Amino acid sequence: MFPTPIQKASAPARLAYQIALPIALVIWLFPLIGVAVTSLRPASDLAAGNYFGMPSSIAYENYASVFRDSPIGWYILNSFKVTIPTVIGAVGLSCLTGFALAVYGFRANLWVFFAFVAGNFIPFQILMVPVRELTLKAGLYDTTLGLVLFHVAFQTGFCTLFMRNFIKGLPFALIESARVEGVSEWQIFRHIVLPLMRPAIAALSVLVFTFVWNDYFWATVLVQGQHAMPVTAGLYALNGQWVAAWHLVSAGSIIAALPPVLMFFLMQRHFIAGLTLGATKG
Amino acid sequence: MPHDPQPARFWKRNQMKIAPYAFLAPGAVMFLIYVLIPIVQSIWISFQDWDGLGPKTWVGLANYVELMDDDTFYVALKNNLLWLGLYLLAIPMGLAAALFLNQNVWGIRLYKSLFFFPFVISQVVVGLMFTWFYAPDFGLFSQLIKWLTGSEVAILADERYVTYGIIAAGLWPQTAYCMILYLTGLNNLNFEQIEAARMDNARGWRLLRHVILPQLAPATFIAMVVTVIGALRSFDLVSIMTAGGPYGSSQVLSYFMYEQALSEYGYRMGYGAAIAVVLFLIMMVFITLFIMRMIAQERNR
Numbered sequence: 001m002f003p004t005p006i007q008k009a010s011a012p013a014r015l016a017y018q019i020a021l022p023i024a025l026v027i028w029l030f031p032l033i034g035v036a037v038t039s040l041r042p043a044s045d046l047a048a049g050n051y052f053g054m055p056s057s058i059a060y061e062n063y064a065s066v067f068r069d070s071p072i073g074w075y076i077l078n079s080f081k082v083t084i085p086t087v088i089g090a091v092g093l094s095c096l097t098g099f100a101l102a103v104y105g106f107r108a109n110l111w112v113f114f115a116f117v118a119g120n121f122i123p124f125q126i127l128m129v130p131v132r133e134l135t136l137k138a139g140l141y142d143t144t145l146g147l148v149l150f151h152v153a154f155q156t157g158f159c160t161l162f163m164r165n166f167i168k169g170l171p172f173a174l175i176e177s178a179r180v181e182g183v184s185e186w187q188i189f190r191h192i193v194l195p196l197m198r199p200a201i202a203a204l205s206v207l208v209f210t211f212v213w214n215d216y217f218w219a220t221v222l223v224q225g226q227h228a229m230p231v232t233a234g235l236y237a238l239n240g241q242w243v244a245a246w247h248l249v250s251a252g253s254i255i256a257a258l259p260p261v262l263m264f265f266l267m268q269r270h271f272i273a274g275l276t277l278g279a280t281k282g
Numbered sequence: 283m284p285h286d287p288q289p290a291r292f293w294k295r296n297q298m299k300i301a302p303y304a305f306l307a308p309g310a311v312m313f314l315i316y317v318l319i320p321i322v323q324s325i326w327i328s329f330q331d332w333d334g335l336g337p338k339t340w341v342g343l344a345n346y347v348e349l350m351d352d353d354t355f356y357v358a359l360k361n362n363l364l365w366l367g368l369y370l371l372a373i374p375m376g377l378a379a380a381l382f383l384n385q386n387v388w389g390i391r392l393y394k395s396l397f398f399f400p401f402v403i404s405q406v407v408v409g410l411m412f413t414w415f416y417a418p419d420f421g422l423f424s425q426l427i428k429w430l431t432g433s434e435v436a437i438l439a440d441e442r443y444v445t446y447g448i449i450a451a452g453l454w455p456q457t458a459y460c461m462i463l464y465l466t467g468l469n470n471l472n473f474e475q476i477e478a479a480r481m482d483n484a485r486g487w488r489l490l491r492h493v494i495l496p497q498l499a500p501a502t503f504i505a506m507v508v509t510v511i512g513a514l515r516s517f518d519l520v521s522i523m524t525a526g527g528p529y530g531s532s533q534v535l536s537y538f539m540y541e542q543a544l545s546e547y548g549y550r551m552g553y554g555a556a557i558a559v560v561l562f563l564i565m566m567v568f569i570t571l572f573i574m575r576m577i578a579q580e581r582n583r
Contacts (some may be wrong), residue, residue, distance in 0.1 A: 002476055002494050006385045014497045018387065025396055028523045031411040031454070032399065034422055038414070051420040093309035100305035104298075110580065112306065114573050119317045121511050125558035129327055129551050130320035133334075153316030165364040185301040201439075214404035216518045221544065232406045236522060239410060246414055251540065253407045264402045268395055272462060 039063070039250035046053045046247055062251040069240075071226055072252055075234030077261070081144040082151065082230055089152035090159050096199060097156065097270050098163025099189050103175060113164060120157040126216050127154075135222050144228050147219065151212050158211075159204050162274065166200040167193060203274030206267040210260040231256045296304060321562070328555035334543075338552070345556035355557070357535040361445050362514060362564075365534060368449045369456060369513035372431055373505045376460025376499075381490075383461070384468045401458040409522030412451035413438065438524055445572040448519050456512055460505040467501030468494075503575070510568050514561065535561040 006017050026033065041050070042059040050056065067073050101113050131150055132141070140146030170193065204226050219233035229237070235256045242248045264271050326346055328438045330338040343414035349355050383394050400408065418436040429435045471494065479493045482505060495502070517536040526533040526541060535557055543554025 001384070001386075001473065002471060003381055003384065004525070006387060009300075017385070021390075021393055024382065025393060028397060029399060031408075031415045031420070032403075035411050035414065046420075049420075050496065052422070093312065096305045097309035104302035104305075104361070106302045108301075110577070114577070115318065116313065117576065118569050119313060121507070121547075121565065121572070122317075123515055123536060123558065123561045123565055124323065125536050125554075126324045127317065127320045128324075128398070128540070128558065129334075129543060129555050130323035131316060133323075134315070134320070135307055149312075150316050153312040156313055157317065160309060175384040176308070185297055202484045210402060214406075216335065216404065216406050216521070217540075220521075221402070221540075232404050235406055245419075249410055249414070253410050257403045257407045260402050261399070264398075265395065272466065275459070276461060 038246055039254050041247050043247050045246070061245065062247045063255070066248055066251045066255065070232060070238050070248075070252070072231065072238065072255060074226070075229055075231040076255070076259070077229040078144055078228055079213055079232075081214050082147045083209055085148045086151040086155060086212045087205050087208045089148065090155035091201055093152065093156045094159030094163045094204070095194065095201070096189075097138055097160040099193060100168055101160065101164040102167035103172075103193075111174045113160070116157045117158045119154075120161065128221055132221055141222060142224050143227050144230075146222050147228070147230070148212075150218060150222065151215070155208050155211065159208065162204055163197070163200055166197065170196055199270070199273065202267065202270040206263055206271045207274040209263055210271075213260045313488050324555045324558055324562075327552055330552045330555075332551040334549040334551045341552065345553050348553065349556055349560070354530050354533055354538060355535075357530055358535045358538045361532065361534050362561075364445055365449055365452070365513040365516050366510065368446075369452065369509050369516075370506075372453050372456035372460050372509050373502065375453070375457045376462075376505065377464050379457060379461040380464035380468055381476045384465060388499060394462075398458050398462050400455040401462070403455070405452075405455070405518035406522055408451055409519045411453075412447070412519075416447055439528055443526055444524055444528065444532040447529070448516075448523050451523065452519050454514060456509060459508060463501045463505050463508075464498060467498045471497050507572050511565070514565050514568075535564075 006014055009017075037055065038046075038051075039088075040058050040060070041055040042057055042061070045051075045053075045056050097116070101109055129205055133142045135146040135150070138146070140149065174192055175188055178192055213230075214232060215230070216232040217235070219230045220236075223229050223233065226234075235252050238252055239249055242252075327338070329340060329342060331341045331344070332338040379397060383390065383397060415421050416437040417441075418424050418434055424434055424436070435443065437443045475497070476489070476493055479489055484493060515536060516534055517540070520532060520534055520537045521540070524532045526537050539554045539561065540556040542548070542550045542557060
């Protein structure tokens, strides 16, 4: 193990480490803690200049007023309407593409694979004008479906990279022996490979959920009005209205951040497995 | 392959030829329509004068010539380099955090997840947090600066500091990302090698440099890829925190493009596309390097 386990260190060093941990954490999360505290601070505190002291009372009212007086609930709903179909679409498509690229040795295989990988790294701006145009022409501008279709296509690149490497790690003999038995290719995919892909599907689902939930660029490019606006772009619009009403901005920020944070905590192991695939299998 | 007259076997051979394309088609078609073709279209549009509605006019290289004379372009380019250089600090910082947290004490799992937190939060929220953090009068950071130096600095309103302020906000989630990559890498070390090195009296820095870091190379590679790409893609934070201001001093290519093509400054799609092509070419240099390394790895499998 590296560094040397702290258990082997002297007692004072162990104690120092135990003390350093929470201190480092508080410093690291300082902006977050500040915002969380501000979100619970009554407006009167801010008006009185009490920015840093203990809140005079805990103002859950801030959250209630954000939900009551702003369309943030609607924005959240839109975010779900974009994120969930995208997760299903991108993960579903990449199960197929990943299988194709991992199992078959056709001629263009590596080329197709690297096109997916490279597409994943390009700047969004090179896609912006044509994708906006395409979405307008299809009558999908300002709709959640317009966002979903783009996100599905783009995330399929990343997901394919992941799925292909995952399937490559499965024992190929399983597929070989099924073929000898005369099982069709589709049946092999459906009944042999797909059940083994569960961990990869879970990991990618959490990851794509977070990526798409947090997307801001496409939410501003492909959506204009409130009715389809996801929470990231919505929060930015609200920030313009709540000039310097930091208790509201903070509460809104916490609300917008919560779904991916919950997702992360519930599915932590999958999330990290997703992020680090490739780092672990080297 | 010997010819086999049985129809079932015949189908099976065809199936092997058709199956890969059938599996590939749905995803590949989507990717083609929304990613690959738009790249070509953008390059095409960059040679046009177009407001997004009316007819396109072919102007040849005029957009690029104009770009070469545009002061904002050079500010954006300089800032992009600054982003790139400073963003890479996320890698050693992430490694340091990972080394700090790679212990087996009570509650460490929770600590690791909490340290990773900034990465899970949307950049819009990160941007708002840091705007608040830097706000003059009541921002915690400005208060700290005031307490330390006696004078107040409005980071985001000061042309000298604004880009550094935004990059610092970006480093927060990026460091968390690199940390998690290294934590996983540290979990997969070859313990025998480390013990052998310890027998040879390698300790601390020397052990890290000569034994640990080479083993962490795959994690470092991924950290490099995501950090370089993240730096050049930076858009959200600039948009949220300053919208490129004050006076365009925190401009980056990605935001400059958006501003030219799609904002109150006008709908100059051709000019915007030209900026996007420049950014694309810069990123392609890195993407090509990454892919070449990946191809080399594939060959070694």
